[in-house]
Amino acid sequence: MRTGTPPAPTTSGGAGGPALLLVAHGSRDPRHAATVDALVHRVRALRPGLDVTTAYLDHCAPRIAQVAGRLGDAVAVPLLLNRAFHAKTDIPAALRTAGADLPLADVLGPSPLLLDALDRRLAEAGLPLRTAAQRARTGVVLAAAGSSDPAADAATRALAAAWRRSRGWAAVEVAYASADGPRVPEALAALRAAGAVRTAVAPYLLAPGRLPDRIAAAAGDAHVLAEVIGAAEEVAVLLLDRYDAARSSAGARRALSA
Template sequence: MRETVSIGKKNGKMGERNPALLIVGHGSRDPRGATEFHELVELVRGRNPSLPVEGGFIELSRPPIGECVDSIAAGGTREVAAVPLMLLAAGHAKDDIPATLVREKMDHPEMSFRYGRALGVRPELLELMEERISAVVSEDEKSETAVLVVGRGSSDPDANSDLAKITRLFYEGRAYPLVESAFVSMTPPTVHEGLDRCRRLGARRVVVFSYFLFTGVLEERIREQTEAFAAGNEDVEVRYAGYFGPDERVADLLMERYDEAVQGDIRMNCDVCVHRVALPGFEEKVGAPATPHYHPDEPGHDHGYDHPHGHHH
C-alpha cells in the first residue's frame, strides 16, 4: 500500500490523498513520439486509477509542465511527486526539470513538490530490450549475432558511461558474442563507427537496438543510418530491432520511482556527477546554477529552436 500524505483541508474537510504524479517528458518534433508518451501516461493511469496523474513536456510537445501543474492544482491536490520519464540522468533530469519545479513552486506557493529519479539501469529494461531484439533474431542465430545498442548521446559523461554499463550487463549471461554501444548525437562513437567496429571484430550479423523510449527524429536517424551502413557493407547482415515503446513494465517502473519520491528514498548517483565532481573537460559545470527550462508555449520563454542553446530532437 502506498503511503498517503496529509495535505490539510479540502472542500472544508480534513483529508488525505496521495501526491499527484507528474510525469515529465522531453518532447519530440515527431508527433508519433508525443503520442507514444501519452499512451504510456494512460497506461500509468489505468494501472493506478485512484492516483491523479498528469504528463507533460519541457519542450517541443504539448502540454508544457506549467499546464500540468495548473491542472493538478485545479483538481485540489496540493502535493506533487514529479518523475522524469528519461532512461538516463543527464542535463534535463539533473538541471532543467528541478529548476522548472522550483519555478512552479514560486508560481504555486500553496503547493509542494518532490522529485524522483530517471528510470536508470534496470533489469526490466534489459528484459524488454531482449524481447525487442528476439523479435528479429531467432534463438539459434544469437550465438553468431553481435548487438549494437545506440543511445541518444549527451554532454554528460555520467549518462554516456551508463550506456556502456547497460551494454555490458546485456552481454552477461546471454548468447550474443559481442555487445557494443554507440550514440546518435553529441558524442562518439557514431552509429556508423559502432557498426564498423562490430564488422572489424568479425561480426557477420549485427542487430541494432535504439535505446530510446519512443520514436522521434533521432530514432528515425538511427534507423536510416543503420540502413545506409547495410547498403554499403554487403558482407555484414544488419537488422534493426526498434526501441522500447509504451509498455506496462515501464509504467510500473515509473510508479516505483514515484514511490521513492513520496517516501523520500531517492538514490541518485552523485559520485561522478559533473555538477559535483570536477571531471576533465567539464570543470566549469561544478556548482553552476540550474535555470528553469521554458517550454515554447509557456510565459517567460525566451529562446526559440534557433537559439544556440536550443535542442533539436
C-alpha cells in the same frame, strides 16, 4: 500541434496516493506525444485509481508551469533514460519556477527492466533469441541519443556491458545519434570485427523522432533494426517503481522532520 495527455481534473493523488506527474521532454514530432499517451494508459491500467498527469519540458503542451504549480500531493517522475542535463537542471528548475515543491523521482536508467524492454523490441523485429547459441553469434548496437555529460554516457556504456553479460551476446557496442562518439556504422563494423555472425541495432530511446530516424537511416548493414523502446509494459512498471521509491523517501523525510 498535437498536445500530450491533458492535466488531470484533480489536484491530489486520489485513491492511489499522491498524483504521478510524468515529465517528458517533448518533441515537434507528433509520434512523441502519442507514445507518451500510450505509456500513460499503461500506467493507469497497472494502477487504477492513481492520478497520472503529463507535463512537457518543450515543444508540447501542457508545459510544467501549466501543471505542476496547481498540484498538491504529487511525485514528479522524469521520462528520461539517463541522469543528464534535463534531469539534473532543466526539470528541477522548471518545478521551482512553477512553485512546485514536489518530490522528484530518479530517471529510468539503468535498470534490468530496460534490458527486458530492449529484448522485447529485438524479438518483435525478428531477431532469434531463444537459445544461448543464437545470442552468442549475435552482436548488438545499443544506439543512444548521446550526451555532453560524461556520467550519462558512462551509464549507457555500463548498461551495454550488463546487457552483454546477462544475455550472452557476442558483443554489445554503444553508438550515438548526436554528440561525440561512435556512430552506428562504426559500431556495426566493430561487432563484425569481434566475430558477430548476426548484427542488430537496438535504439536506446523512448519515442520516435528525429534521432531514432537518424539511427534507422544509418543501420542499413544490420540484419535487424528494432523499434524504439516506446510504451513497453516494462517502462510502465519502471515508472511506477520510481514513483514508489520517491514517494517512500519523501514520506521518510517528512517523518524525520516531524
